[in-house]
Amino acid sequence: MTAPVLSTSDLVVEYRGRPVVRAVDRVSLEIGAGEVVALVGESGCGKSSLARAVIGIEKRASGSVTFGALDVPVLGIRRRPRALTGMQMVFQDPNSSLNPRRRVGDQIGDGVRAALARGESGSDPREWLERVGLDTSAAARYPHEFSGGQKQRIAIARSLAARPGMLVADEPISALDASTQTSVAALMRDLCLEAGAGMLFISHDLSVVRRIADRTLVMYRGRIVESGHTETIWQDPIHPYTEALLAAIPVPDGAGRLPDTPDDADRLTWTETIPEALERTAP
Amino acid sequence: MSLPTVTTDEIDPGKLRWRRPRLRLGRWSAPLGIAGAAVALIWILVAVFAPLIEPHDPLAQNLPILQAPGHGTFMGTDELGRDVFSRVLSGASVTIPLSLLLVVMSVLIGAALGSIAGFFGRWVDELIMRITDLVMAFPTVILAMVIAAALGASLFNAVLAALIVSWPSYARLTRGLVLSLRQSNYVVSGQLLGFSALRSLWRDIAPNILGPILVLASLDIGTAILLLSGLSFLGLGAKPPTAEWGSMVSDAVQNFDSWWLGLFPGLAILTVVVAFNFIGDALRDALDPKSNTLRGGGLTL
Amino acid sequence: MSILTISDLHISLRTPDGPRPIVDGIDLVLEKGRIHGLAGESGSGKTITALAILGLLPDSMTASGSITLASDAGATELLGAPRHVLGAIRGRRVAMVFQDPSTSLHPQIAIGRQLTDHMRHHLKLRKDAARPRALELLERVKVPDPEGALKKFPHQFSGGQRQRIAIAVALACDPDVLLADEPTTALDVTVQAGILELLRELVDDSGVSVLLVTHDLGVMSAVADEVTVMRSGVVVESAPREQLFTHPQHEYTKSLLAALPGSALEASPETLVHDLLAAPAAAAPSQEDSP
Numbered sequence: 001m002t003a004p005v006l007s008t009s010d011l012v013v014e015y016r017g018r019p020v021v022r023a024v025d026r027v028s029l030e031i032g033a034g035e036v037v038a039l040v041g042e043s044g045c046g047k048s049s050l051a052r053a054v055i056g057i058e059k060r061a062s063g064s065v066t067f068g069a070l071d072v073p074v075l076g077i078r079r080r081p082r083a084l085t086g087m088q089m090v091f092q093d094p095n096s097s098l099n100p101r102r103r104v105g106d107q108i109g110d111g112v113r114a115a116l117a118r119g120e121s122g123s124d125p126r127e128w129l130e131r132v133g134l135d136t137s138a139a140a141r142y143p144h145e146f147s148g149g150q151k152q153r154i155a156i157a158r159s160l161a162a163r164p165g166m167l168v169a170d171e172p173i174s175a176l177d178a179s180t181q182t183s184v185a186a187l188m189r190d191l192c193l194e195a196g197a198g199m200l201f202i203s204h205d206l207s208v209v210r211r212i213a214d215r216t217l218v219m220y221r222g223r224i225v226e227s228g229h230t231e232t233i234w235q236d237p238i239h240p241y242t243e244a245l246l247a248a249i250p251v252p253d254g255a256g257r258l259p260d261t262p263d264d265a266d267r268l269t270w271t272e273t274i275p276e277a278l279e280r281t282a283p
Numbered sequence: 284m285s286l287p288t289v290t291t292d293e294i295d296p297g298k299l300r301w302r303r304p305r306l307r308l309g310r311w312s313a314p315l316g317i318a319g320a321a322v323a324l325i326w327i328l329v330a331v332f333a334p335l336i337e338p339h340d341p342l343a344q345n346l347p348i349l350q351a352p353g354h355g356t357f358m359g360t361d362e363l364g365r366d367v368f369s370r371v372l373s374g375a376s377v378t379i380p381l382s383l384l385l386v387v388m389s390v391l392i393g394a395a396l397g398s399i400a401g402f403f404g405r406w407v408d409e410l411i412m413r414i415t416d417l418v419m420a421f422p423t424v425i426l427a428m429v430i431a432a433a434l435g436a437s438l439f440n441a442v443l444a445a446l447i448v449s450w451p452s453y454a455r456l457t458r459g460l461v462l463s464l465r466q467s468n469y470v471v472s473g474q475l476l477g478f479s480a481l482r483s484l485w486r487d488i489a490p491n492i493l494g495p496i497l498v499l500a501s502l503d504i505g506t507a508i509l510l511l512s513g514l515s516f517l518g519l520g521a522k523p524p525t526a527e528w529g530s531m532v533s534d535a536v537q538n539f540d541s542w543w544l545g546l547f548p549g550l551a552i553l554t555v556v557v558a559f560n561f562i563g564d565a566l567r568d569a570l571d572p573k574s575n576t577l578r579g580g581g582l583t584l
Numbered sequence: 585m586s587i588l589t590i591s592d593l594h595i596s597l598r599t600p601d602g603p604r605p606i607v608d609g610i611d612l613v614l615e616k617g618r619i620h621g622l623a624g625e626s627g628s629g630k631t632i633t634a635l636a637i638l639g640l641l642p643d644s645m646t647a648s649g650s651i652t653l654a655s656d657a658g659a660t661e662l663l664g665a666p667r668h669v670l671g672a673i674r675g676r677r678v679a680m681v682f683q684d685p686s687t688s689l690h691p692q693i694a695i696g697r698q699l700t701d702h703m704r705h706h707l708k709l710r711k712d713a714a715r716p717r718a719l720e721l722l723e724r725v726k727v728p729d730p731e732g733a734l735k736k737f738p739h740q741f742s743g744g745q746r747q748r749i750a751i752a753v754a755l756a757c758d759p760d761v762l763l764a765d766e767p768t769t770a771l772d773v774t775v776q777a778g779i780l781e782l783l784r785e786l787v788d789d790s791g792v793s794v795l796l797v798t799h800d801l802g803v804m805s806a807v808a809d810e811v812t813v814m815r816s817g818v819v820v821e822s823a824p825r826e827q828l829f830t831h832p833q834h835e836y837t838k839s840l841l842a843a844l845p846g847s848a849l850e851a852s853p854e855t856l857v858h859d860l861l862a863a864p865a866a867a868a869p870s871q872e873d874s875p
Binding site: 042043129130131132133134135136177178179180181182183184185186187189190204206207208210211212244245247248249250251252253254255256257258259260261262 | 626773778799801859862864
Binding site: 055057075077079080082085087088089091093096097098099100101102110111113114117155158159162 | 403467468469471472473474475476477478479480486487490491
């Protein structure tokens with residue numbers, strides 16, 4: 001691929017404690033423009049820590065994160081460097097992503113202003129509302145007047161108004177009703193592709209991810225155990241954890257089939273490193 | 284059918300719905316709040332228009348000494364032949380503006396320092412909080428007395444002394460509120476969009492923490508009045524012949540038989556303090572985020 | 585034979601603007617030895633329905649209609665039943681498992697005691713008689729090292745194990761009906777698989793009847809025998825599992841399945857996005873959020 005928009009090299013995130021918890025264990029990844037990469041795993045695997053370290057909300061213990069040619073600094077007292085407003089984040093909880101005391105249109109306007117400050121083209125917040133399926137009258141309203149799914153779409157609109165080169169989405173659909181999860185995820189994909197941005201989409205839900213991600217990274221205990229072309233991984237998982245994960249998903253086809261339960265012996269195999277499972281390409 | 288939504292434009296005290304607050308005032312807090320507001324308003328008008336309404340010059344010593352109320356005066360006269368009623372009215376124009384000024388200044392200084400401490404954290408936070416702790420370690424009134432005595436007795440110095448002991452509680456409160464919102468997703472989003480610290484504090488944090496600060500401030504007005512009156516009572520504030528309620532009560536101690544000398548200024552202090560307390564309580568109940576009769580998690584200021 | 589019958593259930597919430605219907609006339613029959621799934625999104629009223637069965641509605645809600653529990657001695661009306669009747673039923677004949685095991689188990693009481701307390705009350709067992717029963721229950725739900733587990737506290741177990749313990753607590757007095765409110769929603773998918781397997785085993789082995797309340801149609805598809813779909817307080821469709829998933833009748837059910845990856849009616853992402861954008865939503869502060 002051409003120069004990646006986002007890349008990490010041996011990224012390590014640790015939390016203090018006895019013993020020290022290594023949430024992210026030397027992860028290297030690359031995401032190109034217009035590429036949707038999914039990061040999947042169960043709770044505690046470190047995917048959220050990885051997302052937060054990538055965007056700079058979390059400190060890194062070691063390793064590097066670069067956005068374009070720039071090193072990504074940790075968000076601190078100093079103002080975020082202008083060029084880095086090209087990397088935006090969508091959070092899991094739609095209820096806390098918007099300032100309850102400001103109008104929706106003004107908040108999307110913040111995104112527009114960030115784009116302008118970087119020399120990118122401006123836009124009308126109301127246009128963004130339309131792009132995410134909300135009526136333009138929403139611009140004058142306040143967040144509490146909207147449902148969770150709608151608030152999430154507003155947050156997405158704000159992030160995209162900043163014309164990011166990279167969108168990091170941390171479980172953006174998990175808090176939404178099942179009936180809107182796929183549509184919102186697909187919408188995010190469409191909008192990112194349209195903008196030529198890359199997207200790192202973190203989720204525990206593999207079924208939705210299958211529909212929108214070009215590549216998938218499967219994470220277990222801080223490490224990427226399998227990665228590559230999404231459909232290939234789905235059809236033919238190599239790593240035992242990926243197999244277990246896929247087999248445990250209940251399929252809503254009405255067949256009454258119980259998903260496979262991994263047993264303790266199986267779980268022991270999940271910590272294995274299998275080089276063939278990484279960087280898989282389409283057949 | 285859904286519960287009524289309230290936007291900031293629609294905030295109308297008349298539309299506030301009172302759920303039964305689990306506080307000692309219970310369901311009386313709203314009517315008491317209104318009563319308090321009425322009394323406070325009357326006193327504020329008195330403070331503003333005192334020179335126009337007082338029947339006598341509060342400093343003129345031309346009336347019969349120590350006359351009980353009823354013989355030509357509404358509240359009697361003091362040991363120097365001054366009209367107590369006029370002095371009480373005039374006292375309002377001293378105490379009330381100064382107390383309000385004191386609270387406003389305490390809030391501004393305390394909130395500013397607390398915000399900086401909460402937002403920037405690390406050594407900035409440590410430094411500011413240790414200073415706060417230092418001041419708070421001393422008993423409020425004692426410290427105020429010491430400062431006022433050191434600076435010399437005057438109303439200005441009394442206000443200054445009171446200011447020095449009052450700002451820390453706002454700093455603490457504000458810091459806590461800022462900390463609770465500091466990591467909120469929307470604050471972080473603002474930072475990711477390039478907000479400066481000032482912009483984050485002003486746009487994202489301040490509007491969402493105003494409520495509790497306002498409640499504390501309104502409850503504090505009563506304390507401020509008591510503090511200033513107290514300092515004056517001890518001779519550390521208003522100097523004679525200024526008509527100030529606290530010093531009037533102090534003077535009344537010498538002439539204990541003349542009950543009207545201490546009672547009326549005392550009642551004045553009482554009514555003003557209680558009035559502001561009722562307002563503060565009512566505000567606190569209205570802003571209770573657990574109130575679920577208003578959509579959007581209660582009325583937030 | 586039906587073990588639990590809900591007829592014309594209405595539940596409304598008292599608000600300052602007047603009563604607001606939460607459940608607006610629903611009927612449901614739970615057959616003995618079967619798992620009946622009650623599906624719906626947030627705000628559909630499904631959880632409130634489950635709470636009503638055990639008389640757990642908040643004071644601000646009023647209910648009317650009928651909920652009867654069948655037994656050899658006839659049917660008992662549960663809705664509006666007096667305290668002593670409900671007390672005899674709860675835990676003994678109808679038990680409940682909640683979504684979050686960290687709040688449904690007492691954090692400061694050893695699980696051995698949590699298992700035996702109500703057992704001793706309902707079954708009048710003595711301590712030494714209750715203990716082996718507790719061990720047996722833990723074995724049944726496959727909690728490792730049952731002996732040691734009895735003395736441990738909830739925080740010493742993983743999420744999945746806690747849920748197994750919660751199920752054991754619910755089954756302690758051998759109830760006829762188990763109400764499960766989103767029992768696996770808070771769990772990882774690999775852990776969820778184990779709990780679903782357990783539920784199926786328990787029903788097949790002991791004949792307990794389960795009312796499974798969840799928004800997750802995947803879970804429904806795996807374990808439910810019959811499925812009832814609720815929306816905004818009413819029943820939209822009720823059918824045997826296979827029929828509902830392959831030949832849904834109601835538009836709402838169809839739209840739910842269309843949005844689900846892996847269902848027979850799955851719509852393409854393009855169609856889903858198109859539908860989302862086609863009807864620009866103005867503000868709608870309903871409880872559309874997750875359960």
